Amino acid sequence: QAQLVQSGSELKKPGASVKVSCKASGYTFTNYAVHWVRQAPRQGLEWLGRINTDTGDPTYARDFAGRVFFSVDRSVSTAFLQINGLKSEDTAVYFCVRSWVELCLGPRCVFDVWGPGTLVTVSS
Amino acid sequence: DIQMTQSPSAMSASVGDRVTITCRASQGINNYLAWFQQKPGTVPKRLIFTASTLESGVPSRFSGSGSGTDFTLTISGLQPEDFATYYCLQYSTYPWTFGQGTKVDIK
Numbered sequence: 001q002a003q004l005v006q007s008g009s010e011l012k013k014p015g016a017s018v019k020v021s022c023k024a025s026g027y028t029f030t031n032y033a034v035h036w037v038r039q040a041p042r043q044g045l046e047w048l049g050r051i052n053t054d055t056g057d058p059t060y061a062r063d064f065a066g067r068v069f070f071s072v073d074r075s076v077s078t079a080f081l082q083i084n085g086l087k088s089e090d091t092a093v094y095f096c097v098r099s100w101v102e103l104c105l106g107p108r109c110v111f112d113v114w115g116p117g118t119l120v121t122v123s124s
Numbered sequence: 125d126i127q128m129t130q131s132p133s134a135m136s137a138s139v140g141d142r143v144t145i146t147c148r149a150s151q152g153i154n155n156y157l158a159w160f161q162q163k164p165g166t167v168p169k170r171l172i173f174t175a176s177t178l179e180s181g182v183p184s185r186f187s188g189s190g191s192g193t194d195f196t197l198t199i200s201g202l203q204p205e206d207f208a209t210y211y212c213l214q215y216s217t218y219p220w221t222f223g224q225g226t227k228v229d230i231k
Contacts, residue, residue: 035220044225045160045168045211050218061219062125095167099215103156105174110158110215114167 002026004034004096004115011121017084020118022096024077030054032098034079035111036070040092048094051079052101086122093117126150126214130223136231143199145226147212152192156216159188159197163208171210172197202228 007021022034035050049060051070058070069082083090096115100108127150137143147157155175160168170179172188175195185200199206207230212223 044209045162045213045222047213047220047222050220059218103215105155107173107177107179110156110173111160111168111170111213116167 002098002113004098004113006094006096006115006118009119009121011123012086013124014086014088014122016086016122017082018086018120020081020094020096020120022079022081022115024079024098027098029074029077031101032108033101034070034072035097035099036068036081037095037097038092039095039117040089043092046092048081050099053079054101083120086120088122090120091122093119125219126153126217126221128212128214128221128223130212130226132226133224134227134229136229137202138231139202139204141202141231143202143206143228145197145210145212145228147190147195147197147223149193149195149214149216153214153216155191156214157188157190157195158213158215159186160211160213161206161208162211168211199228 003025005023010018030053033050036048038046048064051058053072071080095117097111098113099110129148157175159172162168176188187198189196209225209227211225
């Protein structure tokens with residue numbers, strides 16, 4: 001069955017960078033976009049953006065554009081999230097989630113499969 | 125950007141209660157709305173998509189309604205396992221946006 005597996009927890013100092021991976025299996029990787037969603041401690045869900053895994057075209061939420069970067073390696077069905085210039089406020093669990101690559105209304109179209117989440121802690 | 129205003133932010137309810145959570149979009153999103161349930165320390169679980177389509181395996185006491193800008197998640201007969209936080213998500217237009225969440229706890 002479809003699955004997303006993420007890399008392990010990270011502890012970083014302020015100003016550093018982090019790169020989180022999300023490996024897909026059990027489905028055709030390029031049929032689905034990979035989105036990134038984060039959740040700070042005791043806070044709600046926040047959409048960072050998404051990447052079209054077929055074309056590599058990214059879309060970023062306004063608050064993260066310029067500091068967050070998405071990429072894919074289609075040869076290993078893996079998407080990546082890189083955050084530069086980490087701040088303490090970036091401490092959160094980062095989830096990768098899939099949705100059909102095109103806007104649609106069916107069951108495959110929105111967040112049916114989630115990764116387990118990667119805890120990124122930013123602390124001096 | 126489309127803002128999703130979810131209410132209430134928290135509520136206390138008893139087993140067997142009927143619970144209603146609303147999400148209002150700042151502009152029309154047709155039926156591009158999903159509802160998720162999240163329990164502490166776990167991954168969000170999709171309950172409803174396309175505003176009113178129940179996810180396979182989700183109990184029928186959960187239902188969704190609405191179109192355009194106003195949407196509702198209803199739990200008819202709250203069960204102990206339903207105490208959790210619920211989020212709406214609009215996926216009509218980028219950036220996709222979540223509601224702030226509604227925490228349902230035990231009265």
